[in-house]
Amino acid sequence: MSNNFEDRLDRLIQTSWAERAHDAPKQIGKMKADHAHRGVLQSSATIHRLNEMLCRELEARAILVWQAIVRVHKIVGIDKDVDLSSYFKDIFAEYHQEALNTIQQIFEKESQFIGIKSNIPSILSETAKLSKEKHDVEIDLYVDSLRRTEKEVLPSSATYHFYGSVGAVQSGAGAYANVVQHLADSEKQEIINALNEVKLAVQNALDKNEREISELIEIVDDSIDELGKSKPNNTKLRACFDVLSGSIQAMASAGPAYQALKSALLPLGIMLP
Numbered sequence: 001m002s003n004n005f006e007d008r009l010d011r012l013i014q015t016s017w018a019e020r021a022h023d024a025p026k027q028i029g030k031m032k033a034d035h036a037h038r039g040v041l042q043s044s045a046t047i048h049r050l051n052e053m054l055c056r057e058l059e060a061r062a063i064l065v066w067q068a069i070v071r072v073h074k075i076v077g078i079d080k081d082v083d084l085s086s087y088f089k090d091i092f093a094e095y096h097q098e099a100l101n102t103i104q105q106i107f108e109k110e111s112q113f114i115g116i117k118s119n120i121p122s123i124l125s126e127t128a129k130l131s132k133e134k135h136d137v138e139i140d141l142y143v144d145s146l147r148r149t150e151k152e153v154l155p156s157s158a159t160y161h162f163y164g165s166v167g168a169v170q171s172g173a174g175a176y177a178n179v180v181q182h183l184a185d186s187e188k189q190e191i192i193n194a195l196n197e198v199k200l201a202v203q204n205a206l207d208k209n210e211r212e213i214s215e216l217i218e219i220v221d222d223s224i225d226e227l228g229k230s231k232p233n234n235t236k237l238r239a240c241f242d243v244l245s246g247s248i249q250a251m252a253s254a255g256p257a258y259q260a261l262k263s264a265l266l267p268l269g270i271m272l273p
Contacts, residue, residue, distance in 0.1 A: 005076045006091075012068045013095055017061060024057045024103075028110060050110055054103050055127045061099040062131045065092055066138060085143045089136055096135075100128045141266045187264075188227055194257070194264035195220050198244055201254035208251075216247055241265060 028050065035046045069088055078084065104124060199220040202213055223240040226232045245261060248254040 005072060005078055008076055009068055009072045009091070012072060013065055016064045016068065017099075020057070020060065020064075024053065024106060027053055028106075032110075047111075050107070051123055054107055054124060057106075058099060058103050058124065058127055059131055061103075062092075062096055062135060065095045065099070066135050070142065084146070085140055088139045088143070092135055092139065093132065096128065096132055100124065138263075138266065141263075145266065191261075191264040192224055192227060194260040195224055195244075197257040197260045198248055198254070201248055201251065201257035205251055205254070212247075216244065219243055 031049050031053065032046070035049070069091060073084075073088075078087070107124065199217055202208065202216045202220070205213060208216070219240050223237060223244070226237055226240075241261070245258065248258050248261075251258075
């Protein structure tokens with residue numbers, strides 16, 4: 001195994017986690033101050049909010065691990081005889097458990113301060129289990145996409161494909177980004193179905209004004225129309241996906257729609273956070 005890969009990966013993950021090291025305690029501190037001001041610090045409401053915040057932090061760290069694996073793999077690479085799916089799952093599980101241990105320590109510290117017993121450790125464990133299962137699927141899909149790309153690239157081709165957070169990049173004589181044209185009809189339909197879920201979530205959004213809702217729906221419709229063309233405009237689609245994912249990620253009620261879009265865009269090499 002490439003020590004270079006594991007070294008770069010560990011440094012990238014630890015650095016990204018360090019950037020978040022003070023984020024959760026800071027947010028929890030604000031929440032406790034607010035609840036103390038309202039006289040409900042030692043209450044089930046505080047425990048509930050603590051639960052939500054720590055579960056989100058665990059998922060955020062899990063996403064950072066997976067993004068780091070993809071990024072380092074694309075730049076450093078791994079020996080061809082390695083079973084990528086199993087290897088990535090083992091690495092992800094190791095860092096995921098480390099993240100869970102850290103967050104459980106935060107809970108133990110905060111629960112002692114609040115002074116109320118809670119079943120949050122079991123809730124965190126369940127969240128961790130679901131997160132692990134979800135990323136196992138994403139790992140399989142990512143490895144599948146690599147295998148498919150290898151089959152599609154002709155030996156004589158001078159075109160290079162890079163998949164990651166920047167979408168698709170190609171170089172070489174006459175090369176152009178045509179990733180969407182390579183999608184199977186079923187994959188295009190999955191993206192369209194996800195976009196329809198996004199549209200429904202936007203229509204039911206309570207934290208968006210009428211103008212924002214109208215503009216986002218227009219972007220969804222434009223994306224669906226573009227996908228139906230024989231030669232979709234990849235640049236336009238990527239811009240639309242960026243706007244939509246950024247908009248619905250912050251909507252509390254749009255979680256399922258965001259996850260559907262995130263999964264549907266994997267064949268394009270687009271890794272949403």
